[in-house]
Amino acid sequence: DAGVIQSPRHEVTEMGQEVTLRCKPISGHDYLFWYRQTMMRGLELLIYFNNNVPIDDSGMPEDRFSAKMPNASFSTLKIQPSEPRDSAVYFCASSLAGTSVGNTIYFGEGSWLTVV
């Protein structure tokens, strides 16, 4: 299996610009997670979907952030407008049946975002 695929791997953008991060989960997985990683706060869950439906978006920092999952094989995380404090690594992850016994969450390689 190809694993979780994210794009772009690196993005440098100017403050105020729109940023769109993309994710293709592992085929057959029904849960998709978006995490953000910074040195100060570590890995934080932003939002997760089950069967393409957003379940918990309480980690989304503010209205500038939005996420969609139009089908089982694609999700986007959008930041509009972007700010320097959004600079971080954004990870997408997927799993079968969440974190139920015997299942685990598999991570992509991440999208490194720098907002200048």
Added chain:
Amino acid sequence: EDQVTQSPEALRLQEGESSSLNCSYTVSGLRGLFWYRQDPGKGPEFLFTLYSAGEEKEKERLKATLTKKESFLHITAPKPEDSATYLCAVRKGDKLIFGTGTRLQVFP
């Protein structure tokens, strides 16, 4: 408040020098504790899941143990290729709450 704390933040070992990493948690109704390894520029890679106090799991030079309040990742006779950041996480519903990790460096 649910919290996961890892210590030490960083650890430098000589090749062959065994040690342990700690993960303490305050989560009501623990339903799984996960260990991940993260290499620079990569996503976290799954290592172990532990579900109940007293449980142990091993993989090569790594052994994870779990008590009611903490988990240990024991590294026996580490090699330079074990250098990475080790993350622990606890399950809360369908999601994982992560600690900030221990950055391990093993020198030849």
